[in-house]
Amino acid sequence: xxxxxxxxxxxxxxxxxxxxxxxxxxxxxxxxxxxxxxxxxxxxxxxxxxxxxxxxxxxxxxxxxxxxxxxxxxxxxxxxxxxx
Numbered sequence: 175x176x177x178x179x180x181x182x183x184x185x186x187x188x189x190x191x192x193x194x195x196x197x198x199x200x201x202x203x204x205x206x207x208x209x210x211x212x213x214x215x216x217x218x219x220x221x222x223x224x225x226x227x228x229x230x231x232x233x234x235x236x237x238x239x240x241x242x243x244x245x246x247x248x249x250x251x252x253x254x255x256x257x258x
Contacts, residue, residue, distance in 0.1 A: 194239075 186195040251257075 183195070183199055186198055189195070190198065
């Protein structure tokens with residue numbers, strides 16, 4: 175579990191700028207802590223559903239920073255690999 179978490183964090187640091195990756199990791203960590211607290215307060219069957227639904231919550235939120243006069247476009251071109 176610890177190795178898997180480290181691998182996930184390393185991947186985030188490779189993909190995103192350091193401050194964005196750090197923010198995503200912090201969001202995920204705080205969401206897990208909240209879910210663990212809820213688990214203690216609720217019955218086991220309900221809390222397990224909450225934990226499952228919150229496991230990837232960091233990737234469902236928008237993490238953005240405003241930079242004047244800058245536009246970044248991320249796109250996926252269908253069939254690009256075959257064309258290249």
